[in-house]
Amino acid sequence: MGKPDAEGHGSSDGLPDLPPEWGRVVVPDDASALAAEAAQIRRELRRASGRPGDHRALALPLLVLLVAVLTTLAGLLAVTWPRANRGNDRPAPTPFAPPASLTGRALPALDLVDAGQAPVPLRGLLPAMIILVDGCPCPDRVADAAAVAPLGVAVVTVSGGRTVATVPSSPGRDVRALADPTGGLRSFLGQPARPGTATALLVDRAGVVTRVLPELGPVETYREDLTALAA
Structure with missing residues (x-):
């Protein structure tokens, strides 16, 4: 009533x-x-x-x-x-913004784990191209990056949790597969994992981020930056 x-x-x-x-x-x-x-x-x-x-x-x-x-x-x-x-x-979803602000910042001292759950200091692998594969294993993209990486530059894949993702073999080059159980690297990136997308960080030997690739694409888009890490 x-x-x-x-x-x-x-x-x-x-x-x-x-x-x-x-x-x-x-x-x-x-x-x-x-x-x-x-x-x-x-x-x-x-x-x-x-x-x-x-x-x-x-x-x-x-x-x-x-x-x-x-x-x-x-x-x-x-x-x-x-x-x-x-x-x-309802507001329209915010488009993905590349985390360009990370360029020039120092990579934090993170301890990841390998397949045997042994800790691996990430800064001990520099210079490196670090590929986050928690959104997509993207084996073809990872294999292409390993094939063009110059000597002395490590290619590292990082998956979420404690399970280390399987990486493809590359002639003459090994890809270091690690896992990030605490999510520290993704937190540093400041962007969530996106299904079907692998994100990469290029970090020089001093531990400074030189470039962020929000979506790992063809090698022609980052070949020069990858070569510069070996200098």
Whole structure:
């Protein structure tokens, strides 16, 4: 059932107050609750059809009934209208922004683990191309990077958790496969793993990040930067 306002004869939904002489008006939540009152008024109208003076007496109940129906419909419209548009008000997802701000920053001293769960200091492998494969193993991309990496530059894959991802073999070059159980490298990157995408960091022998590849692509896009790590 609906509720009157604090005065007992108005509405708390921002609608104008009813005249006090109308008494206490209760607005139901469902307009169907007024069916009984409407039927009673119709019966009285039929009985008073031959008595002109009764029409004036019935005018006030009819007006009260009309106001109650309109108030109920207005309240239902106010409640349901915002819900219909709620799905259109959601902000569009923010496009992926390359973490270019990492360039020139020092790689943190992180201890990763190998397949035997032995700790491996990441900074002890520099200079290196570090490929995060927690979003995609991308064996072809990893093999291409290992094939063009100059001597003295390590190629390291890093998976999430403690399970070390299997890496493809490359003629003449080994790829060091590690895992990051604490997620420290991904936290340093500041971007979540994206399915189907491998991210790479190029880090020089001093431990400074020289380039970030948010999506590891063809070797032509980073060959010069990779060669520069050997200098």
